[in-house]
Amino acid sequence: MSSLRFQPHLMIVIHSLSGGGAERVAADLSAYWVQRGYKVTLVTQADAGTDVYPLHAAVKRYALGTAAFSTGRLSAAIANLRRVWALRRLIKRERPTIVLGMMTTASVLAIVAARGQPCRVIATEHTHPPSQELPEMWLRLRRWAYPRAAAVVALTSGTAAWLREHVPGSQVTVIPNAVRWPLDRAEPLLPPPPRDGRLRLLAAGRLHPHKGFDLLIRAFHAVARQFPDWDLVILGEGDCRDALQSQIDEAGLAARVSMPGRVGNVGDWYAQSDLYVLSSRVEGLSNTLLEAMASGLAPVAFDCETGPREIVRNGIDGVLVRPAEDDEALAAHLSDMMAHREQRAAYARRAVDVRDRFSTTRVMALWGHLFEVH
Structure with a gap:
């Protein structure tokens, strides 16, 4: 990135890397931008032992260990405060220039944790919001948080239109997932059975x-x-x-x-x-x-x-x-x-x-x- 006068620092925040479309995108983004001169940090709530997707060797990895399941509203609220505090401490220490939240809850937590810090926060939606099953608290938090983000990324124009209508004030942009080609091979390897003319x-x-x-x-x-x-x-x-x-x-x-x-x-x-x-x-x-x-x-x-x-x-x-x-x-x-x-x-x-x-x-x-x- 020779055109930039400083080394940008991208911090990606996601619940885990335990499998799924958004998790794969997080791994792909981190590898792509670290190879182009960015400093890249990837932060999960879950432990690294749950990872399915490997990270590029140059990506700095933090596991906050705050992924414990909550029972009841009070324990959920306390758990989320702990997540915010842990992420905020990390943001203050690492001083990223961009914080990228992957999916709704990670995006909301990133926006809250980065309040008042000199970084731009970008939120992302990886599913169409009407199909999500989120507690009302998260829906309210999203309506409050997303207009405070530098941008909100949707995968499709349909989701972008929904966000503009239902989360007014959000700076919405559409960025689709890239297709992986050629496709990777990983375990478990299961060969297709013979066709036998079928x-x-x-x-x-x-x-x-x-x-x-x-x-x-x-x-x-x-x-x-x-x-x-x-x-x-x-x-x-x-x-x-x-x-x-x-x-x-x-x-x-x-x-x-x-x-x-x-x-x-x-x-x-x-x-x-x-x-x-x-x-x-x-x-x-x-x-x-x-x-x-x-x-x-x-x-x-x-x-x-x-x-x-x-x-x-x-x-x-x-x-x-x-x-x-x-x-x-x-x-x-x-x-x-x-x-x-x-x-x-x-x-x-x-x-x-x-x-x-x-x-x-x-x-x-x-x-x-x-x-x-x-």
Whole structure:
């Protein structure tokens, strides 16, 4: 950063690095900016032992050890005061020029902890706020805190519009996640089973109601008899596993629908699939959708309130299903794509444009512009 007269110091504040989209973005941001001459500090409440994402060797790491679960309002208030005090002490000692809060609670804590300090605080929202399940206290704190931040970053224009309406006074800007390409490989490595001439419909994500896998299983059930050479694979892990497996078994689909769990070599699965489906009821900006398209898979995605419509160019490189959450509409669009190999191939050729549209270079340029406003 030769154009800068001083070394900027970026402090990233996040609850943990234990897995998830925002956590991965935190690790990516810290590595990118430390390699470009920034001093970078990453602060978590949780201990480093919970980390899934490794940090660049030059990133300074602090674990505040303040992640303990609270029982009741009083203990929650005391715990949050301790978090603020611990973070404020660290900010005073480290003297960052920029403090970046990752997700709502970390952003609010960073804004409160940095009050009166000579640093700019940037808040971020990584999910669409109406889909969050936050206590009323945090909603009130967000309305108070975000207008006091130098900027509030949203992943999508839909979330930005929500913030402008519901958290007035916030300086909102949109910066999407960058697509990782080529994809990393990590444990657990699980090779896709042999195709044996069969076709594969792939989905991936946390086994959570937000991801709509129950809708996807219903939609696949509706078309399974029409397409006997297709199977559905759902990658990921979560609390809904038992309920989804029961749904699969009751539909008589155990031989056609599998849930292998979380894999660290998802790129191999994208490469060994024929169509990608995103059945989410709500999304921030779907990393799996970006990855699948970058890997050359045509996508079929629900046009939920935010996310997919800012990635998929409907009728050009994929299909947006309306209305969202309608499993019959999803079944109809899946059937159309499963039946037309040439259409899948044409969309797939254009889908790889996301490598450029959401490239690290483009996305980090947006962050750089935000960081270097003086």
